[in-house]
Amino acid sequence: MPPRLQVKNEDCSPLGLYVLQYLEEQDISMNHLAELTGVPQPRLRGACFKGTCPTPETLRKLAKIMGKHHLELYTLAYQGRIEQVPEDVDDNLLDILIRQMLETARELNLAMPKVQPSKAKIRKALMELGFREKREEIP
Incomplete structure (x- = not known):
């Protein structure tokens, strides 16, 4: 009988x-x-390791059983892979903000809305959350 493969915290x-x-x-x-x-268990186990890219289907199935929205698991799976974040934004702020919004909605x-909100509605909601317009600095 082959040895059991175990997932260790430091590899996750x-x-x-x-x-x-x-x-x-x-x-x-x-x-289970x-x-x-x-x-499949090998795919699920593989999704747990650093540097892997779980499929959206795997994340949706996992989220359903875990009682989470799949986007919450997506942010965990792809944490640190969001590119082109402005330099003055704290690295964790974007992930925290997304998780907080989804957690609050739950x-x-x-x-989730059936129709994507307009940019004007999204802008208004963001402004109410404390986002502010960037002011270009005049040299």
């Missing part, structure tokens, strides 16, 4: 750490989680 991405925490809290195995999600039992 933020998503992997979250999955391991979930397994511990639910007192279930990776195999794979059965629940319908994701706590308030809000469903």
Whole structure:
């Protein structure tokens, strides 16, 4: 019988750490989680490692079982891979902001909009959240 492959914390991405925490809290195995999600166990285990790129389908299936929105898991899976963030923005601020928005929507039992809001509505909401217009500095 081959040795059991185990996922270690130090080898995990933020998503992997979250999955391991979930397994511990639910007192279930990776195999059982794979059965629940319908994701093959090797693919699920592989999604937990640093540097991997889980498919959106895997993230959606995993999120459904874990009671999360798939975008929350997406931000964990791809943490640190968002490019072209302005230099003066704290590295963690964008991830924290996205997670906070999704967590608040879930706590308030809000469903995702069926139609994408207009840019004007998004701008108004962002301004109410404390975003501000950038002022170009005059030399």
